[in-house]
Amino acid sequence: MNKDDKFAEAGKTAVMQNVQGLIGFLQSYPPFNLMEPAHLAWLVEQAQLRFFAAGEPILQPQDGPVQRFFIVKQGLIRGERVVADADRPDTTFEIGTGECFPLAALLGERATRTLHRAAQDSFCLTIERDAFVTLFSRSLPFRDFALRGVSSLLDQVNQQAQKQASETLGAHYSLDARLDELVGHSPVHCLPDTPIRSAVRQMHEASIGSIVITDEALAPLGIFTLRDLRALIASDEVDLTRPLSSVMTPDPAALPSSASAFDAAIAMTRRHIAHICLVDDGRLTGVVSERDLFSLQRVNLVHLARTLRQAESVERLAALRSHIHQLVDSMLAHGASSGQITRIITLFNDHTVCRVIELSIAEHGDPGVPFSWLCFGSEGRQEQTLHTDQDNGMMFSAASPEQAEERRTLLLPLADKINQALAQCGFTLCKGNIMASNPELCLSAREWQARFDRIIASTTPANLLKSAIYFDFRVVWGDRRAADQVFSGVLRKIGSNTLFQQQMAQNALQHRPPIGRLRDFVVARSGAEKDTLDIKVQGLGPFVDGARLLALANGIAVSNTLERLQQLRQRGVLDPLDADAYIEGYQFIQLVRMQQHQQQEREQRPFSNRLDPDSLNQLDRRILRESFRQAKRLQGSLALRYNL
Amino acid sequence: MNPLSWLGTRRQAMDSEQQARLARLPTPQALDDTLLERCRLVVVDLETSGLNVNRDRILSVGAVVVENGSIDLGSQYECTLFQENHRVTESVLIHGIAPSEVARGVAPADALLDFMAFADNGVFVAFHAAFDQRMLQRGLRQTLNTRLRHVFLDVAELAPMLYPEVTGRKTLDDWQDYFQLRNSQRHHAAADALATAEILLILLSRARAQGIATLAELNSRLRHWRRLRQARIGSL
Numbered sequence: 001m002n003k004d005d006k007f008a009e010a011g012k013t014a015v016m017q018n019v020q021g022l023i024g025f026l027q028s029y030p031p032f033n034l035m036e037p038a039h040l041a042w043l044v045e046q047a048q049l050r051f052f053a054a055g056e057p058i059l060q061p062q063d064g065p066v067q068r069f070f071i072v073k074q075g076l077i078r079g080e081r082v083v084a085d086a087d088r089p090d091t092t093f094e095i096g097t098g099e100c101f102p103l104a105a106l107l108g109e110r111a112t113r114t115l116h117r118a119a120q121d122s123f124c125l126t127i128e129r130d131a132f133v134t135l136f137s138r139s140l141p142f143r144d145f146a147l148r149g150v151s152s153l154l155d156q157v158n159q160q161a162q163k164q165a166s167e168t169l170g171a172h173y174s175l176d177a178r179l180d181e182l183v184g185h186s187p188v189h190c191l192p193d194t195p196i197r198s199a200v201r202q203m204h205e206a207s208i209g210s211i212v213i214t215d216e217a218l219a220p221l222g223i224f225t226l227r228d229l230r231a232l233i234a235s236d237e238v239d240l241t242r243p244l245s246s247v248m249t250p251d252p253a254a255l256p257s258s259a260s261a262f263d264a265a266i267a268m269t270r271r272h273i274a275h276i277c278l279v280d281d282g283r284l285t286g287v288v289s290e291r292d293l294f295s296l297q298r299v300n301l302v303h304l305a306r307t308l309r310q311a312e313s314v315e316r317l318a319a320l321r322s323h324i325h326q327l328v329d330s331m332l333a334h335g336a337s338s339g340q341i342t343r344i345i346t347l348f349n350d351h352t353v354c355r356v357i358e359l360s361i362a363e364h365g366d367p368g369v370p371f372s373w374l375c376f377g378s379e380g381r382q383e384q385t386l387h388t389d390q391d392n393g394m395m396f397s398a399a400s401p402e403q404a405e406e407r408r409t410l411l412l413p414l415a416d417k418i419n420q421a422l423a424q425c426g427f428t429l430c431k432g433n434i435m436a437s438n439p440e441l442c443l444s445a446r447e448w449q450a451r452f453d454r455i456i457a458s459t460t461p462a463n464l465l466k467s468a469i470y471f472d473f474r475v476v477w478g479d480r481r482a483a484d485q486v487f488s489g490v491l492r493k494i495g496s497n498t499l500f501q502q503q504m505a506q507n508a509l510q511h512r513p514p515i516g517r518l519r520d521f522v523v524a525r526s527g528a529e530k531d532t533l534d535i536k537v538q539g540l541g542p543f544v545d546g547a548r549l550l551a552l553a554n555g556i557a558v559s560n561t562l563e564r565l566q567q568l569r570q571r572g573v574l575d576p577l578d579a580d581a582y583i584e585g586y587q588f589i590q591l592v593r594m595q596q597h598q599q600q601e602r603e604q605r606p607f608s609n610r611l612d613p614d615s616l617n618q619l620d621r622r623i624l625r626e627s628f629r630q631a632k633r634l635q636g637s638l639a640l641r642y643n644l
Numbered sequence: 645m646n647p648l649s650w651l652g653t654r655r656q657a658m659d660s661e662q663q664a665r666l667a668r669l670p671t672p673q674a675l676d677d678t679l680l681e682r683c684r685l686v687v688v689d690l691e692t693s694g695l696n697v698n699r700d701r702i703l704s705v706g707a708v709v710v711e712n713g714s715i716d717l718g719s720q721y722e723c724t725l726f727q728e729n730h731r732v733t734e735s736v737l738i739h740g741i742a743p744s745e746v747a748r749g750v751a752p753a754d755a756l757l758d759f760m761a762f763a764d765n766g767v768f769v770a771f772h773a774a775f776d777q778r779m780l781q782r783g784l785r786q787t788l789n790t791r792l793r794h795v796f797l798d799v800a801e802l803a804p805m806l807y808p809e810v811t812g813r814k815t816l817d818d819w820q821d822y823f824q825l826r827n828s829q830r831h832h833a834a835a836d837a838l839a840t841a842e843i844l845l846i847l848l849s850r851a852r853a854q855g856i857a858t859l860a861e862l863n864s865r866l867r868h869w870r871r872l873r874q875a876r877i878g879s880l
Contacts, residue, residue: 018720018834048714051845053853074824121823123842126714 019044022125025073029098030619031145032071039139046131049073052118059102059116065109069132071100075122079114090636094119094629099622103146106132179264179278180257182293183286187277189214192221192245199244200229210275210287213248218283222248225275254279257286262340264288265301269347272305301327308351314359314421317352321426324348325601332598338590339562346382352425354477360417367410371396372478373418376434380472381544382560385594389428390419391469392476394436395483398444408442415442434469445482452490459503467504468545471552472559487557494552501553505642508545509635513628514538521613521625529610535593536609539624542631543586546638550574561586578633585630588623592616658753658788665757670765672794675863680848683859684766685710685797687844689836690776697778701725702752705759706834708841709766713848715841721762722834723755752787760784763794767859771816771840773798797862799840799847805869806850819843 022044026032032040052058058077059066070077076096080089092114095101105112106129127135136143189212190199203211203226210225224244232238232247253267257278264276268290278286290302304323311317324345331341357373377391378384394415398404415436423429436442443451452470455463471490475483494500514522514533523531533539544561551564554573558564562583569579597607613621638644658666673683688707694700707721770776773796781792803819804810813822816839825842856862 018838019717021835022717045718047717049717049842049845050714051842051849053846053849056849121846123825123845125717 022047022073026071026098030622031141032098034141035139039135039142042138043127043131043135044125046127047071047125048127050124050126052077052122052124054118054120054122056118057115058118058124059105059112061111061113061115064111066102066105066112067129068126069100069106069129070102070116071125072097073123073125075124076119077101077122077124078117078119080117081114089115092633096622096625107146177261178257179255179259179261179288180286182261183257183278183288187212187284187287189218189220189284190244191215192248193243195241196232196244196247197240199224200240208287209289209291211244212252212277212284212287213244214284220252220254220277220279220284221245222250223252223275223277223287224248227274252277255288256280261293262336265293266343266347268293268302269305269344272302272309274302305348305351308348309355311355311359314356314424317355317359318425321352325598328594329598332595338587338594341594342383342385342590343560346379346384349379349384349388349427350476353422356421356425357418357477360414360421364414364417367414369396369407369410370479371411372480372483373436373476374483375474375476376469377472379476380474380559382474383544383590385590385597388426390422390430391434392419392436393434393438393441393443393448395448395475395478395486396442396444397482398446404444404447407444408439411442412437412439445486448483449486449489452486453493456490456493456497456500459500464503464507467500468507468548471548472544474559484557491552491555491557495555501549502642502644504545504549504552505638506644508542508549508638509644511537511541511545512635513542513631515625515628515632521621521628523613531614532610532612534609535589535596535611539589539628539631540586540593542635543582543589546634547582549638578637581630582634585627588627589631592620592624662753662757662788665761666788666790669760673765673767673859675767675795675859677858677860679858680851680856680862681711681713683711684764685769685844686763686766687769687837687841688763688776688780689770689834689840690779692779695775697775697782700779702779702783705755706837707759707762708834708837710769710841710844710848713845715838715845719762720834720838721759722837723759725752725755752783756783756787760788766794768794768796769799769840769844770796771799771819771836771843773800797866799843801866801869802847802851802862803843805866806847806854816840816843 019041023037023040026035026040026043032043035043052075058070072095074097076094078091079093079095079101081092095116101116102112102114136146188202188206188208188210190202192213192215194213199211203209210223212220213222213224214220222245224247228247228249252275253271253273254277255263255267257280259278267276268274274290276288277284278288293301304320304327308317308320311320327348328341328345331344336344353373353375361367372395374380374393374395375391376393379388379391394411396404396407396411398407419429419435419437429435434441440451455466455470471494473483473487516522521533523533543565547561547564547568550556550568550573551558554568554571556564556567556571558567565574565579565583565586568574569576574582592611593609596609596611600607613624616624686707686709688705690702691704691706692700692702702725704722704724708715709719768777768780777792777796784790784792799816799819800814803813807822810822813819816836820839820843823843823846825839851862856865
């Protein structure tokens, strides 16, 4: 080794320790943690370290096309956008240690649209545009992140959640997968006049559980399954030479082959059927069975729905409920989003409620008065998690106040029985007595109308609280026409009552998302809840309240928060990008909450919505913070809209 | 073993190539009207065999350059010098450079020539600069037989001058704490230089905010500050 080499080597090792230190720093933050060490080392060697004093602008729209890429080594950077009519600029984002900017402007070779200002004394690593471009072309994880930003991280989180849950279950595909990707073989089908025997032989030879009956043009007419065969054999007259069309189930359920596995799961659960035809342009292209969806699972979606709907007693129903918990685990394993999981849980809860009502009527005797079963709150929004309590009511028709009183007397004992039976099934009795057995919530359609009118007309704090519960409203059992009519009256009245809207807006601003100016998260300082935040009230609350207000004010009748946000997006009430960000934020917080509940369930601890942010990994923390910030932005837009 | 063995007596004559390199070194920057962000600030940290500027030897040189208000992480400098007869002293406990590492180092003449070429015409900056200045002076005189003409700025002076509201901070660690700078590899020449350079970035930002734009202005503020401090100490 000559002198120069020796010199270079000795110097390099020591300097490498500085470089190594910075690489180590970068490796604790995404996307750098996914990048190859050689690319990171190259990044650091290209980098400069810069200091920005608190308040100093770093990037400004008037600077022209962005020339540098910044990674915050220490400190906090704020994005500011000047809003007309506001005396202070709107903080559109905050960028903390380990995060980087500006991606869109660099990729678009343009100036930044947002003023980036140091919110604290901050150090940033910077690389020149050319180095950024080189890195972009060399490192796949970096490119992915640069192109898709935080969304690419969300995918990572979902993969993590999926992996975590699948470790116990072994799932191999996502619920978002297209059905035609899941269904391998071509469908087995026959014409209507095929004799039963030869159709069954065809099923046997292909070793499949169903055969679709189609016409000459392959349009499905009916389906025949092993279940039907069992029933047929059990019946007295078995003539296997009869045409299959005489024993098939007509009008089989159908989905396009582009539908997702989740769509199929929902359809199967809702109608408790195990086979769905894939039909494109009126022609049969495949059959998806429950086995295709959940082949490796102990928990069986359709079977569970069926058993719930046919359970012979409340005790049996209660016992079946634990299967729903396993189901949530397996859905997480299949990469279901929190929105999908809450919808499935709600579907099962609906089955349970319906069966409880049927069993209660059977036991108690039919009161002879038709009624609808209403639910409110999270059940009304179809956003139930495993941690659920009862918010329900009854609606019936009555021609006069006297008749209403009379019918109420008949229905109340049944309502009480239903409430108690639901409690037995794990739906906690409502502490605020928002239950059908409460005479104030067992009302005729006219009485409900009057009750809602009162809530809207006089905006006391108590009424506002009620509006938050009652206006997330859905019919689970019984006729829904009367209820729909009442609710469209509610929408009309709220739409024209700006005072009420404003009060609701004020209410929606009550719970602030738990992020502070300087620290990551704002947590309880002392007591049993020290170092934790309430992920439901503080995190989900702003989205739920905001979506409700905007939906009610704009005549949108759906009650599900995600659907409300989607419709607000479609109608142009919310900016599409904003709405998407709210939806992602809401879903992520819900996912974190659900994972926490699953964890508590496994450890046999009581369900709680208190979360210690330090228990999350770096990636989850960052996205949670971003999600809370979206909640804050939603509140900010409400304040602006309603001049608060 | 004669502790002065490194002085004079065993100095090796430079070869012609080394002579040529020495001659090529540029004239250093003076404390003139050059804008602060226009000049090359070479933040230097020397690890030595001890704290005696007359007797101890330079073991390694670490340097980081601040230019245009930023630290270029791609051009850091560190070199462990090859010194004969290096013995373990209490200093080893501080800087952690093992005798074996010193033995693997580069010959002092080459190392210092290389370092001076790296420093170019820059202004040296160090924490407690007087020590680094005198060590380097002696090293250059004895090894290269040349005079160190570069000027030094002392972060241990600049920091209290620009942050008069901060009291009781004396060491590099103190100021690192104050500015909440994390540095895992302290007492390694390159790491110390980087830590000092980070503080320098903060100080340059503060100086700019106080209307100090040029080297000359900074120097005049420093002289004023030293007189004030002397007066204050005198009046006590």
